[in-house]
Amino acid sequence: MNRTDTVIKVELGARSYPILLGSGLISRGDSYAPFIRSTQVMVVTNETVAALYLRKVKSALKGYEIDTAVLPDGERHKTLASVTGILDRLLQQRFHRDCTVLALGGGVIGDMGGFAAACYQRGVALIQVPTTLLSQVDSSVGGKTGVNHPLGKNMIGAFHQPSGVVIDIDTLTTLPGREFSAGMAEVIKYALIDDREFFHWLWENMDDLMARDRTALCSCIARCCRNKARLIAQDEREYGRRALLNLGHTFGHAIEAAAGYGNVLHGEAVAIGMSMAADMSSHLGLLTEGDARRIRSLLRAAGLPVSPPQGLSRRQVMALMQQDKKVHQGVLRLVLLQGIGEACLDSGFEPGVVEQVVACA
Template sequence: MQTLMVELPDQRQYPIHVGSGLLDDGDTYARYIVGKQVMIVTNDVVAPLYLDKVRAQLEARGFGVHHVILPDGEQHKTVEMVERVWRALLEINSNRRVTIIALGGGVIGDMTGFAAACYQRGVAFIQMPTTLLSQVDSSVGGKTGVNHPLGKNMIGAFWQPRAVIIDIDTLATLPARELSSGLAEVVKYGFIRDSIFLDWLENHMSALRGLDPTALQHAILTSCAIKADVVAEDETEQGVRALLNLGHTFGHAIENHQGYGNWLHGEGVAAGTAMAAHFSQELGYLTAAEVSRVETALISAGLPTHAPQGMSTESFISLMRRDKKTLDSGIRLVLLKALGEGCMEEGVDEARLRAFIEAYPRDTLTISA
């Protein structure tokens, strides 16, 4: 097991533990539980795989453990599902010393964190991410929330976990498409912050897709280290943390338009990243060769680089206007000044953006094996 610390203002901090077999070692996570009450939140895909294991570890250590199982899928990331968590907590008279554990992917982590932030105005929670995407991105940094039919992640709160427990063995049960979705967030870190990591990823993509444990551990640790550094600098996304959203403004629009869950989050982000790279070239930041390198990295991870067939320019623009990064000055985009150097483009010329989107290639979603 290897450990990183997320350092926050006011001397707050929490660990990210990464290794194999961590869910089988209750001592690794029991130390972060407050009080004796535990509520595990998971979904109907993850529960048959890991719920009994985690529950048994905690019950053997004297905790009173309850659970709630939610339906799987981005389409279920709603206030109504969080209400189920609150109801479950109230039905067992959970007090302010309850600890809620998020056992699942990013959807479960985001909803559980939001439930914890609101229940009795804030209780402890622990992240146990079981997908690559959640391990390298959503479990770290304290962003929690739900989707709305008019916009993704528009309702939520910043609420940091007490710990993040990443058991890379859980990736063995992850479908290949979900693994590729997580790789979209991994390569993002190379694009915006670390060209050396990008070089490494280009040389080890086959190993990552083949679930090589050494490669996975390195990729997860490096990704988490980059995110931890950014979060330490800008916890509530007032500045540099927005760079972590490379591809997300285009990507969230795609997810919303296609229907949550039809395009996976990482697939939308990948297509959005390719679009951001091309727009960076149009503004004179990237060369054609650099854009080609971005696309090659995404394709080698099994990800799309096109916009969806049938998604109009007006659909893109209207949905992008609702993005959280949009300010009074208009649409803001995370772009690339160079490979390894992200930048925020303020007040994007909407006429130019429209023309770019209109000309951008469309295709149906196809996933390489």
């Protein structure tokens, strides 16, 4: 471990694990070694990421019995069929219950590699090696895994905590601008949930972040991971406070599905969703109009959209929201804002208010 590396602990009792954060980690064997139980490692990745990093990971893992499952790139391949392909490969290669799955890529790869690890022989070890900003600050931490179904996003999946998360900041240099911005949506989410100070820090440092300054990025990612780790430690299975992490996601998932997966990036949909949540909060008198405006400004500064693409059907978005996982006993529960850094769960609003916000956007 280099002096400059950061280690963040996710405290979950017997399922606790560290997040390693630093530069060049992806090419170093000691980043992975503590998390590998036997000699068998299945690297799950996609074609795009494989071309950039697979050779580095493989040479870092010299001496292990490595096999790879390389999937096509894109959210539309996040299906049970793709995960079945990984499971077939694990069985064909006679991987045992003490093997390790290493998910190398963005959120889609992390979700599918993680779900395969969750289901193979009722659960094997998992290392998350997220290579996008979005997966580094969000999806690689917390144990949510799964796939989409034609009738809904992330509807099939499991909670499966990794043994370790390895975040190499250098991978962000190859990330396309649109995807970088999409990751910033989740970054801003952490500020809005419970960290007003971070919101101000983001105002001050947005230029450096967008220029991908390493020092700024390291501080930013570490802060997001710490904030997420704290929420997860309080509520691993999302019975309560962890649900705040869904800020912007109920609107966002519906927009993503209505637009067709891949047309609007997940982070972009979350940005639109957070903007809608801010709007709704201000309609309900929870948030000042000034704060709602500041939120939209910060999202725009990060290169993000704040309203849905043209031609989206309001009725379809509403129907998709009703099928959301956050519906309890038929009642839609949304994460709203009582202030910047003060998210709350709310289900006591008139359904008409939601329609109004969706319609106006």
